[in-house]
Amino acid sequence: MASIDEREPLLSAQPNLARDTDVGEHAAKDAHHRRATTVRAVVYGVVTAAFIVAIACMLFFWDKIGHAVGALPGNPDDAARRLLQSAPVIDGHIDLPEFARTVYGNNISAFDLNQPTLGHVDIPRLKQGQVGGFFWSVYTACPAHAGLDDGEDFLNSTWRVRDTLEQIDVAKLLIERYSDTFQLALTTDDVKYAAKQAKIASLLGVEGGHQLGNSLAVLRQYYELGVRYVTLTHMCNNAFADSGGYLEPIKTKWGGLSPIGYKLIEEMNRLGMLVDLSHTSDDTARQALKHTKAPVIWSHSSARAVHPIARNVPDDVLEMVGTSEDKVDAVIMVNFAPQFVAPPGKADVKAVADHIDHIASITGKQHVGLGSDYDGIDSTPVGLEDVSKYPALIAEMYSRGWNRFDLAGLTSRNLLRVMAGAERAAAELRAAGATPAMDVYDKRTDLPRRQEF
């Protein structure tokens, strides 16, 4: 072979080393050396090749390796899709029952959730949006907004309890009718179980103390029916608390919570019913945060510092939220309603993201969630037109530096932590001997009082 021939002159060119007795020895050593070098070269070659193949494989399967350890891909849209697979959205406030009531008179045979609806919500779009659950808001309007006068003491509109029962009924009928998709959830464990079954966990929330008929007994029975939050007020004051109004504040009645409002919070804590502070006045929120023994929520509220309207939460109230000793664990679930998000024509994905970022900058990322208000709002931000669009918002937060833990908190885990906290607080209060509250709203005249016996 050419290489051996070429070596001959090299050997013969070293006559000084070639004493007779040494020649054979050197030749043998050189041969041995050459073999060792060849073996080494082959081994190194193989190791290097294997290394290169391994690197190539890692690069080629990087995505899958990343997936196995939970890392998100670099592309924000891919990252959002991936994140939502393991942490789907649980929305704090969707008005599908109100849509059923106002459009179809609660006739569940008159529409099909497997087909596109006129609203923001149907099953195909929920699946597209990777929704894992939501609170079905069971809502009926404040008397004043239904053209009725409830009187100074809120005594007349007991039909609101009937209407709330009808909304609970229609929500449950729909959950049952589409049981391949929906599953009623009463606890955090139920939510997790629904997720395991690839079902959309369906929770119930009552949107206003005016729906309680001024009665703690009604609250208890709503709990029995599966309701897991009550918003202390809607856009009107009620027997329990003052409302924060809408774009502007309204004239208040109590200066925050009424005497029975404090009892309502205690009873909600004891039951494990989440106190929802969306729609409340700032004083109601402050007093409720000071009084509650359990974590609370804002089921659908944005930040006033980002867009200055009454309905949004001010920074000094956000500052009361946290996990340290002197704060209250809570989740503020950001509302998508354009008029709460930005000036006219400016509401889009980035504007909603600004609310999320701002709230997180004050409370920490573990206290923010999503409460779209879909089917309860007339218009939507550009890019968040319906329940299929959540991934766009997750992609936006990802491109702003939110990691997979932050994002999983935002989509669902912050809410689940708060729910679990409320369940724990209820168990502790009961273990400590808390009994059902017997308090009666003092303006009621239809029940005898102790002192009257």
Ligand SMILES: *[C@@H]1O[C@H](CO)[C@@H](O)[C@H](O)[C@H]1NC(C)=O
């Ligand atoms: C409910 O809707 C269905 C389908 O539109 C209709 O056939 C039925 O008459 C409705 N029921 C009532 C009581 O209106």
Ligand SMILES: *[C@@H]1O[C@H](CO)[C@@H](O)[C@H](O)[C@H]1NC(C)=O
């Ligand atoms: C409320 O109901 C009472 C008794 O039914 C009635 O006398 C009163 O006028 C009502 N008040 C209002 C503001 O509608």
Ligand SMILES: [Zn+2]
């Ligand atoms: Zn609302």
